[in-house]
Amino acid sequence: MEERKVEYTENCPECNSTSTSVSRDYERAEIICNGCGLVIDEKIIDGGPEWRAFDHEQRMKRSRTGAPMTYTIHDKGLSTVIDWRNKDSYGKDIPARKRAQIYRLRKWQQRIRVSNATERNLAFALTELDKVASRLSLPKGIREQAAIVYRKAVEKGLIRGRSIEGVSAAALYAACRMCSIPRTLDEVADAAKLNRKEIGRTYRFVARELDINLKPTTPIEYVPRFGSELNLSGKTQAKAIEVLRLAMDKELTSGRGPTGVAAAAIYIASVVLGERRTQREVADVAGVTEVTIRNRYKELAEKLKIDIVI
DNA sequence: AAGACGAAAGTGGTTGA
DNA sequence: TCAACAACTTTCGTCTT
Numbered sequence: 488m489e490e491r492k493v494e495y496t497e498n499c500p501e502c503n504s505t506s507t508s509v510s511r512d513y514e515r516a517e518i519i520c521n522g523c524g525l526v527i528d529e530k531i532i533d534g535g536p537e538w539r540a541f542d543h544e545q546r547m548k549r550s551r552t553g554a555p556m557t558y559t560i561h562d563k564g565l566s567t568v569i570d571w572r573n574k575d576s577y578g579k580d581i582p583a584r585k586r587a588q589i590y591r592l593r594k595w596q597q598r599i600r601v602s603n604a605t606e607r608n609l610a611f612a613l614t615e616l617d618k619v620a621s622r623l624s625l626p627k628g629i630r631e632q633a634a635i636v637y638r639k640a641v642e643k644g645l646i647r648g649r650s651i652e653g654v655s656a657a658a659l660y661a662a663c664r665m666c667s668i669p670r671t672l673d674e675v676a677d678a679a680k681l682n683r684k685e686i687g688r689t690y691r692f693v694a695r696e697l698d699i700n701l702k703p704t705t706p707i708e709y710v711p712r713f714g715s716e717l718n719l720s721g722k723t724q725a726k727a728i729e730v731l732r733l734a735m736d737k738e739l740t741s742g743r744g745p746t747g748v749a750a751a752a753i754y755i756a757s758v759v760l761g762e763r764r765t766q767r768e769v770a771d772v773a774g775v776t777e778v779t780i781r782n783r784y785k786e787l788a789e790k791l792k793i794d795i796v797i
Numbered sequence: 798a799a800g801a802c803g804a805a806a807g808t809g810g811t812t813g814a
Numbered sequence: 815t816c817a818a819c820a821a822c823t824t825t826c827g828t829c830t831t
Contacts, residue, residue: 684809744821765800776823781802 558634559617559627561609605641608651612637616655622678623670625663633662639697649689656681657690661699668712669704671746673774706740706749707731709773713753716772717764727756733791743783747775751783 573581573589581589613634620630636658640646646654656679663670672690676683694701707728714724730752734740740748750773757764766777773780 687810742820747822766802767800777801778803778824779822782822 558631558638559613561606561613608646609638609641612641612651612655615652616659619656619659619675619679623659623674625659625668625670629659629662629666629668632665633659636661636693636697636699640693643696645693645696649692652679652681653685653689654693655679656686657693660686660690661694661701664701664704665699667708669708671774704745705731705735706745706752707735709746709749710753713749713769713772717753717757717768719753719757719762719764720760723756723760723762724753726760727752730755730787730791734787737790739786739790744775744779746773747779747783748787749773750775750780751787754780754784755787 573586575581616633616637617630620633633655637655640654640658656675659679660670660672660675663675672683672687676686679686693699710724710727710731714727727749731740731748734748734752750769753773754764754766754769756762757769766780770777770780
């Protein structure tokens with residue numbers, strides 16, 4: 488193994504002068520101060536490759552990594568991309584007489600990449616998916632999940648007779664529930680600019696055909712999101728969840744809209760712990776009315792014997 | 798003046814004959 | 815296919831802080 492010493496800009500705690508640098512000795516797996524020779528750290532991890540390559544060809548052959556695979560690009564991000572720079576793999580300029588050839592190659596590569604109708608459909612759907620997901624500020628994992636659901640729907644031919652937008656919105660809604668960070672149908676419908684009925688219908692259909700059976704969402708899953716939108720402390724959110732656990736034990740949540748129950752529990756928790764929010768505020772973030780909160784929280788307070796002092 | 802309360806009527810979706 | 819039904823909403827007048 489060759490000895491690689493990499494300059495490392497960190498000061499030695501011993502001699503502590505800014506001018507002295509330390510070096511990493513991967514042979515001995517130590518970090519050493521160049522000034523006083525102190526071993527600063529041992530058994531460091533060598534982040535580099537364990538193989539050696541003598542030229543570019545070998546390097547390409549031996550390296551085992553590349554761009555990560557993703558489901559959010561229609562070809563999973565694995566296709567060849569001919570970039571726009573007129574440079575070859577060494578970074579040298581491509582001679583003028585070859586430019587035209589490269590230009591044609593580039594054009595055809597683009598055309599082939601999204602060749603048939605299915606591919607184009609997928610490409611379109613995935614951009615749509617991404618657009619809606621970013622409007623709802625959903626994490627990347629959910630987009631991947633939604634993309635997977637959408638791909639399966641395409642494979643089963645479930646798109647026929649349904650709009651791409653509708654199915655991608657349904658896929659996204661399903662993905663949210665699968666990952667336990669549910670959005671309401673209303674929220675998805677709003678972001679996708681479609682009506683809720685349509686998405687709901689499509690979702691049910693897709694879920695049935697793909698054998699995605701999800702348990703009904705529990706109110707608890709809504710607490711963190713509503714809680715943080717209301718700037719409630721973790722303590723209050725925990726209290727709301729505690730209330731919901733008790734409520735679920737006593738069957739007070741079944742048949743009720745989960746958002747309504749979650750809103751009521753949050754309201755109760757906020758009052759009990761002195762972090763008061765008005766019914767109006769809670770109702771707004773939960774997407775229900777004050778009346779629903781009142782009905783729910785009356786029930787909860789009565790059955791769980793929680794005293795509400797207002 | 799804002800928030801909470803509750804009655805009454807209306808809406809959209811599910812269920813079962 | 816249709817009526818019954820429960821949950822939820824809208825609206826509004828009243829009470830409380």
